[in-house]
Amino acid sequence: MGWSLFRRKTLVLALLAVWGIGNQAFAEAPVQVQAPVSSSVQPLPPAASVLPPEVHALTWEDHPKVRQALAYYLGPGRAWVERCLERAEPYRDFIHMRLEQAGMPDDLFWLVAVESGFNAAATSRAGAAGLWQFMKNSVDGYGMEIGTFVDQRRDWWKATDGAIQKLKDNYRVLGDWDLALAAYNAGLGRMQYILRKAHGERNYWRLLDRGLLPRETAGYVPQLVALARISSHWASWGFPVSWNPSPVWSRIHLERMIDLRLLADAASVPVEDLRAANPELRSYLTPALRHGYDLKVLAQWVDPLEKALSDPHLKLIRYYLYPIHSGDTLSEIALWYGVSMPMIEHNNPGLDRSRLKIGKVLVIPAMRDVGPYRNGESRG
DSSP states (O other): OOOHHHHHHHHHHHHHSOTTTTOBBBOOSSSOOSSSOOOOOOOOOOOOOOOOOOOSSOOOOOOOOHHHHHHHHHTTTHHHHHHHHHHHHHHHHHHHHHHHHOOGGGGGGGGGHHHHHTTOOOOOOOOOBBBTBBOOGOTTTTTOSSSSSGGGGGGGHHHHHHHHHHHHHHHHHHOHHHHHHHHHHOOHHHHHHHHHTTTTOOOOHHHHHTSSOOOHHHHHHHHHHHHHHHHHHGGGGGGOOOOOOOOOEEEEEEEEOOOOOHHHHTTTTTTHHHHHHHTTTTBBBOOOTTTTTTEEEEEEGGGHHHHHHTTTTTTOOOOEEEETTTTTOHHHHHHTTTOOOOHHHSTTTTTTTTTTTTTTTEEEOSSOOOOOOOTTTOOO
């Protein structure tokens, strides 16, 4: 097939497809890709000890939807794939390592692309968040907390471990990786219902052909398979190849609330880089969680950060001190300082929000820079 004809076909496909991350629906007509992968084609050799992705970890079905996904990713979606590769770099080696440690197919790495495009800040229309797109009601049992200070669905370390456990749970129940992936999208209960309705059929691809899968789930596994197939031979498909290793990450356990601005300044660490490494934080303040909080840091930051944290003379959180005046309400004070009422109560044990004592000095975490509160100004 000539290149011009290939481009025309992929353009028609793009116009027919309703495309969105995690919800890509392809047209039904099969599309022949220009350069199918041959077993004789080998990826470029790795540099140093960095290994390429596993090949053929999942069943690579030659299905029309896989071919259509390939046609999109190699045509109109090529720029999106390249952006995914760029966004994946900070987490790439970490996710591969976690999958290997769990004894799971390495191709599951590409589930992150299908879910979020490797964007840790991604939020779906339905409210799913983070690299692995967890819903608020799906984090129970997977080690993530959502609260005033933090939304750990965006914690790429915790969410990766949670997603791996969720996929293992799906596989344990369904006994098949294609079905486990489908359940990650559609929900385990719904997939069990579909399988009961299928009267014994347990092959994802035949369930797809029989129209038994939800629309989004029908395109879900083919998209992952197509990306995994392309990733085995980047250069053959015309993508830039890089074997540069990802950053090496560590975690520092915190039992107290810390202002990242003060900590970064004390340790001579770029504060915005430290904040970007922890996108689950709602502000520069770390949470005071029951089991503590794990701050994700680059390996080269560990020593200076731990030195700053262990210095008893450093005050690593900034507070405002506000004396209560007549007519004050806790809600208005909280609004002015940009904090929640529970945050003020947490820092002022014994405070009764319904009966504020005039003259009592409130200790308020400094979430933002504001002047002194004066009655009524928070409404302005």
